[in-house]
Amino acid sequence: MRISARADYAVRAALRLAAAQDTGPLKAEAIADCEGISHKFLEGILGDMRRGGLVLSQRGGNGGYWLARPAETISLADVIRCVDGPLVSVRGVRPPELSYTGPAESLLTLWIALRASVRQVLDGVSLADVAAARLPAEISDLADDPDAWTNP
Numbered sequence: 001m002r003i004s005a006r007a008d009y010a011v012r013a014a015l016r017l018a019a020a021q022d023t024g025p026l027k028a029e030a031i032a033d034c035e036g037i038s039h040k041f042l043e044g045i046l047g048d049m050r051r052g053g054l055v056l057s058q059r060g061g062n063g064g065y066w067l068a069r070p071a072e073t074i075s076l077a078d079v080i081r082c083v084d085g086p087l088v089s090v091r092g093v094r095p096p097e098l099s100y101t102g103p104a105e106s107l108l109t110l111w112i113a114l115r116a117s118v119r120q121v122l123d124g125v126s127l128a129d130v131a132a133a134r135l136p137a138e139i140s141d142l143a144d145d146p147d148a149w150t151n152p
Helices: 005-019 028-035 039-051 076-084 107-123 127-131 137-144
Strands: 055-058 064-067
Touching: 005 028, 005 039, 005 064, 005 076, 005 127, 028 039, 028 064, 039 055, 039 076, 076 107, 076 127, 107 137
Parallel strands: none
Antiparallel strands: 055 064
16 A cells, blocks of 8 residues: 555644644644645645545634544544545456456455455544554554564
């Protein structure tokens, strides 16, 4: 699985909004400056997130963006799907739509297992979890494995 720049930027922007949930709207320019993201690129991402129902926006001097619902109810998977589509695809196709024959027949089971694993991690972590630096124990356990940090 590859996390695109678009998905990374979307998650980082959503985390800024989660951290500011009680302070009012944030301007896209302020988020872009804090995160080192192109303002124009971020505007497109926030537009996708608005159309996807994750953020709300208001124009004007007191305007900006804010989360459409509590950060505790928005998973990282929600954000990534909103800007990039399915979490796992093979050649742009969702695994259940694939079929293989011969020696590759069991490959479909592997792709489905990979998708389930990615879903378990990304659906199991909310914006609030990351913003408060309190990741679920299962996630910390995975990251604590020294092999997780090596490049094979």
